[in-house]
Amino acid sequence: MRILVTGGAGFIGSNLVRELQKTYPEAEIVVVDNFTSGCFENITDFKGEFVTGDISKREFWEYMAKNYRFDVVFHQAAITDTTVTDQELMMLVNTQSFKYLLDAALKRWNAKVIYASSAAVYGNCPAPMREEGCLKPENVYGFSKLMVDRLAQKYLKLFPDVSIVGLRYFNVYGPGEGCKGKFASMIYQLALKMIRGEKPRLFKWGEQKRDFVYIKDVIKANLLAMERDVRGIFNIGSGKARSFNELVAILNEVLGTSLEIEYFDNPYKFYQNHTEADLTKSRKILGYNPEWSLEEGVRDYIKGYLKNNL
Ligand SMILES: NC(=O)c1ccc[n+]([C@@H]2O[C@H](COP(=O)([O-])OP(=O)(O)OC[C@H]3O[C@@H](n4cnc5c(N)ncnc54)[C@H](O)[C@@H]3O)[C@@H](O)[C@H]2O)c1
Structure with missing residues (x-):
């Protein structure tokens, strides 16, 4: 082939x-x-x-x-x-x-x-x-x-x-996205900040949802x-659509931190507020059946890869 x-x-x-x-x-x-x-x-x-x-x-x-x-x-x-x-x-x-x-x-x-x-x-x-x-x-x-x-x-x-x-x-999130810099996923951006001990920053009020x-x-x-x-x-x-607030809670859990969220105004005129795939x-x-929940995916990504590759 x-x-x-x-x-x-x-x-x-x-x-x-x-x-x-x-x-x-x-x-x-x-x-x-x-x-x-x-x-x-x-x-x-x-x-x-x-x-x-x-x-x-x-x-x-x-x-x-x-x-x-x-x-x-x-x-x-x-x-x-x-x-x-x-x-x-x-x-x-x-x-x-x-x-x-x-x-x-x-x-x-x-x-x-x-x-x-x-x-x-x-x-x-x-x-x-x-x-x-x-x-x-x-x-x-x-x-x-x-x-x-x-x-x-x-x-x-x-x-x-x-x-x-x-x-x-x-x-999409996971190993290998680092080269994308500021266009890597929010999971990557937030995890990097939180691993450094910095507060995660979200657009007000973190309730926008992503699949x-x-x-x-x-x-x-x-x-x-x-x-x-x-x-x-x-x-x-x-x-499944999950909010950015939920994502930060999962990251805090996986990283063993309790960092508070800092909210700021969304500067973008056009912004997707809620994405969710009908599968x-x-x-x-x-025959596609996703196997990774956000909790399991974030854990696998951070423990198995991100923490050792910074
Ligand atoms: N990552 C996501 O969340 C996501 C979501 C929806 C769709 N996509 C799509 O999935 C595909 C892969 O995305 P990704 O996240 O791996 O992004 P990425 O930026 O890591 O990968 C894109 C690759 O295309 C290469 N490329 C760009 N312009 C090129 C050109 N003119 N000639 C040859 N190569 C070129 C880049 O160097 C890069 O390696 C893209 O088509 C993207 O639009 C990604």
Whole structure:
């Protein structure tokens, strides 16, 4: 099996590569990245070929189409800094690249494509969010992912034989996200502060809710998407919305601290107040059943990794 992972030096991509190497030791794996937000430290144990390239360039995909062949493409590469306001850049890297990728993967390689979408496509739509329900991105990042989904849906309709699976990740956390700096998860940011003994800071009044999903569940979803005969778009979350206040209570518990929260005004005009995945479709068709509660995921992350890797 020949597998391409774009964004393999990033948080989710590097965890995926590690799992693929373990589960499919015979597979030939190629990673593509240009280190916009990834870092080599994430994949020092990678045994395959690394291709340094910019996915937003048509020539890059022409080169890939000509010189490689793949059975499966996992597409994780994207601008993941959701505060980028350069609309043209965001669309070139996140959306236009996907068109080039689909043309190479489907027309040249006949490969299955599994790509990362995002809960950002839902914006402040009512929770729990359903794949076929309300879609209203609040920023150009969310819009770029919605346009990727639209392109996937167009191809799925036009070509009934192609396999494309979109995974709409909610708020992913876990080992390997450190390279993202201030765009790593709130769990990472709060844990770092609290490990240093500093008070956690939240937007007033900490009751905004997120569907936090542990990286191990996200990687499992990717493998299910590859192994099962499925196509379409699926929510990948924990299926539960938890408040930031609850998160700090869990962190205090796991770290053995009792740090008080400092609240401050939210400076963002657009902000998702409540994200929560409706997992009905993912459970039924993809066979996805998240196993990690927030309590267990945070414990596993902090005790098993974060405390030893600061
Ligand atoms: N982490 C989350 O909570 C979350 C939530 C929803 C969706 N997603 C999506 O999941 C995917 C992976 O996200 P992540 O959290 O691992 O982020 P990440 O920033 O760690 O990974 C993205 C990777 O893409 C690479 N990249 C960016 N631009 C590139 C380009 N032009 N050419 C080649 N490589 C490029 C980066 O260097 C990085 O390694 C992204 O598509 C992201 O939008 C993530």
